[in-house]
Amino acid sequence: MEFFKIRRDIPFMRYALVFNIISLVTFIAAVIFLAVRGLAFSIEFTGGTVMEVAYKQAADVQGIRTALDAAGYSDVQVQNFGTSRDVLIRMPLGEGQSTADLSKAVMEKLTVADSTAELRRVEYVGPQVGKELAENGALALLVTALGIVAYLALRFEWKFGVSAIIANLHDVVIILGFFALFQWEFSLPVLAAVLAVLGYSVNESVVIADRIRENFRKMRKAPVNEVIDNAITRTISRTIITHGTTQTVVLSMLIFGGEALHYFAVALTIGILFGIYSSVLVMAPLVRWLGVKREDLVKPVRDKKQEAVV
Numbered sequence: 001m002e003f004f005k006i007r008r009d010i011p012f013m014r015y016a017l018v019f020n021i022i023s024l025v026t027f028i029a030a031v032i033f034l035a036v037r038g039l040a041f042s043i044e045f046t047g048g049t050v051m052e053v054a055y056k057q058a059a060d061v062q063g064i065r066t067a068l069d070a071a072g073y074s075d076v077q078v079q080n081f082g083t084s085r086d087v088l089i090r091m092p093l094g095e096g097q098s099t100a101d102l103s104k105a106v107m108e109k110l111t112v113a114d115s116t117a118e119l120r121r122v123e124y125v126g127p128q129v130g131k132e133l134a135e136n137g138a139l140a141l142l143v144t145a146l147g148i149v150a151y152l153a154l155r156f157e158w159k160f161g162v163s164a165i166i167a168n169l170h171d172v173v174i175i176l177g178f179f180a181l182f183q184w185e186f187s188l189p190v191l192a193a194v195l196a197v198l199g200y201s202v203n204e205s206v207v208i209a210d211r212i213r214e215n216f217r218k219m220r221k222a223p224v225n226e227v228i229d230n231a232i233t234r235t236i237s238r239t240i241i242t243h244g245t246t247q248t249v250v251l252s253m254l255i256f257g258g259e260a261l262h263y264f265a266v267a268l269t270i271g272i273l274f275g276i277y278s279s280v281l282v283m284a285p286l287v288r289w290l291g292v293k294r295e296d297l298v299k300p301v302r303d304k305k306q307e308a309v310v
Contacts, residue, residue, distance in 0.1 A: 009233045013225040016285035023282050027170055030177025037180045042077065042187035045134050047127035048092040049099045051106065056116040058084040063113065065259065071109045075185065079260040086120075099124045137191045144195060145169060148202050156209050157296045163286035164205040167278040171201050175270050179263075189264040197271030200246075204279035207235055212287070213297040224292065228284050239276060247272050 012019075043049075053059075064087060065078045073091055081088035093102060103122040110117040145165055153161035172194055179186050211231035219227050250272065254265035 006233050006236060009226065009229045010236075011225075012229050012232050012281065013285065013288060016288060019281040020285055020289075023170060023278070026177075027173055030173045030180075033177045033180040034173075037183065039176065039180055039186040040075075040183045041134075042075070042185050043090050043092050043125060044188050045127075045131075045186070046092060047125055048090060049102050050121075050123050050125055051089040051091075051103055051119060052081060052121040053087045053089060053107075053110065054118045054120050055085045055087070055114060059087045060114075061087060061258070064089070064110065067109055067113050068106065073106070077187070077260075090125075093124075133188065137195075140195060141172070141198065144198050148198070152202075152206070152209065155206075156213060157292070159287055159290040159292050159296065160205075160209045160283075163283045163290065164202055164209070166286060167205060167283035168198050168201045168275075170278050170282055171197055171271055171274045174274050175267050178270055179267070184263055184266065187263065189261070190267045193264050193267035193271065197268065197275060200271065201275035201279060204235075204239065204243075204275060205283050207238065208232060208279060208284060209287075211235055212284075212292075216294045216298050220294070224288060228288060232280050232284060239280070243272055243276055 059080065061078050061080060065076065068076045068078070068089075068091075075092050077088075077090040079088055080086065089106065091102070091106075093099065099122060103119060107117065107119050145168070148168065149161040149165045151161075152164050175194055175197065176186075178184070179190065184190075208231055211234060212228055215222070215227045215231050219230065222230075247269065250265050250268045253261045254269060257265055
């Protein structure tokens with residue numbers, strides 16, 4: 001399916017060096033932000049207090065957030081839990097403050113706004129749990145990356161596997177760089193979005209790699225640059241359709257999903273936008289720099305008559 005068809009191939013590879021320099025600069029900038037500012041981890045990673053509060057009617061989640069912000073509590077997560085009358089509140093402990101003192105102070109603020117608020121459960125999530133979550137998240141990222149490299153190397157050729165994983169990790173580091181630069185809260189949903197982007201971005205790389213292999217069979221006398229340019233140009237319409245529809249859904253979460261889904265949708269938005277760029281303008285030039293050639297993907301046809309004579 002195509003919304004439009006481009007008659008002449010766009011010479012992407014003519015500017016491959018420029019694209020690689022831009023990618024390298026943005027990657028280094030993201031790494032610097034991560035090293036200097038670091039990520040603003042949520043309490044799932046740093047530890048804090050979790051409170052379950054019940055109301056007799058549907059809870060005003062935004063009103064609860066506003067009341068706690070006005071009381072001076074920062075980094076507070078408020079979301080419905082189970083039903084619309086149950087609310088889960090996550091917040092970090094202040095220096096020298098106990099879980100009991102914090103929960104008592106919070107309930108005093110909440111009962112002023114709504115006297116039906118009732119504390120059902122309160123517990124402390126220790127930083128050890130956060131350490132385990134961080135380690136498991138990093139392990140999941142590593143396993144996903146290795147799986148992508150193995151898949152592309154087996155289906156196509158090792159040059160495509162290496163190029164694709166560099167391009168996809170470029171997307172991941174860029175997302176983390178944005179979160180470090182603006183100190184957006186890095187929570188478990190954001191980690192899930194990062195892993196989703198890693199898997200989502202490789203799909204576009206597979207499509208372009210498949211078209212490059214097909215072009216090597218069809219365009220036997222064309223140089224490598226023309227083969228890659230044609231592969232990218234012929235997939236532009238598909239890219240706009242797939243990424244556009246996905247981004248429409250993500251934007252609906254960003255606009256209507258509330259605070260609980262806000263940074264999840266932000267991470268996906270950044271990942272989708274940079275995923276388009278990296279698959280086309282990072283992966284493909286890297287494949288070219290690594291010296292991909294027709295013999296890597298298309299096995300030469302053996303002459304059976306000549307073999308019979310021999």
